[in-house]
Amino acid sequence: MASISDSEEVVEVEEGAQPAYRVDQQVGFHLRQANQRHVSIFTGMMGDRLTTTQWAALTKLNEIQPCSQNQLGRETAMDVATIKGVVDRLVARRYLQTAPDPKDGRRLVLSVTDEGQAAIERNVDIARAVTEETLSPLSSAERMMLVELLRKIS
Amino acid sequence: MASISDSEEVVEVEEGAQPAYRVDQQVGFHLRQANQRHVSIFTGMMGDRLTTTQWAALTKLNEIQPCSQNQLGRETAMDVATIKGVVDRLVARRYLQTAPDPKDGRRLVLSVTDEGQAAIERNVDIARAVTEETLSPLSSAERMMLVELLRKIS
């Protein structure tokens, strides 16, 4: 604790001598911005008004179907409340369909419809291009490094 | 340009022979997840129910005040609609105050209140700890590398 007295240099000045705090020097700020740019690129290039999360859910389900709703949420890193909304909207578009699980009264079994399949085939090359465009400022080595570092802090 | 002719290697065989598309191999997926973890750490550690965006707006304004609402939005990479909501909530908490700009009838001049200052001082060390915790899986060199790569793709 600094002494209560001595007005002169009550300046317990550097109290740690820490450099000034700047938001724009914190990782969180750059993570948010980089993600924003990526989403922006995705939205601009992708067809069928698909969002990043919808695309993630759709293609992931196509990999691992059949699958319950919450399980798909875990696979795509989405909250139970979030995945519900995403699935609802994909079902409304007829990209996914749901059916009750005969073996488990709680579960909804999800699967990709033909329309969903068609949407994937229609957009998968674009999705690859989105990744390419997002990473375009980086060299090949930097790209691998970035993904690896992101994986480490996830 | 490739020559138009010569069937020989017309073998665009597998139509690209591309590896299977996996969402969890795309940067976007990892950007989203890394950001999620950071926000989660932030929410768990920070006091006063401050969110990442509120903290960014508050501390940035403290740096550059006085400042208009849209300008603060640009400085913190927030949409005009987004910054309005953030500012409204910070004003409701009395962390910020607004005043009409005498020289420009459109502008709202924003400034940080004493309560806002106190909130910053109360949480700035925690904010530093949040960054530290987010980057904890990385070495010092990796941390600098990550921020640099994120900056490049922003």
Add this chain to the structure above:
DNA sequence: CAATAGTTGTTCGCATACAAACAAACAAAA
């Protein structure tokens, strides 16, 4: 000056994102 163009702030609608609380169904243990 008058017409045009750009800026600032507002509002609406849609889509994540997550905490929290809840009911129904299943699983494990007493």
Add this chain to the structure above:
DNA sequence: TTTTGTTTGTTTGTATGCGAACAACTATTG
């Protein structure tokens, strides 16, 4: 079997995040 605990899905509330359209005001140009 009954109790306890867990999992699945739902709903509510709050907070970004952005496209799009809009009014009010300022700046620019003819």
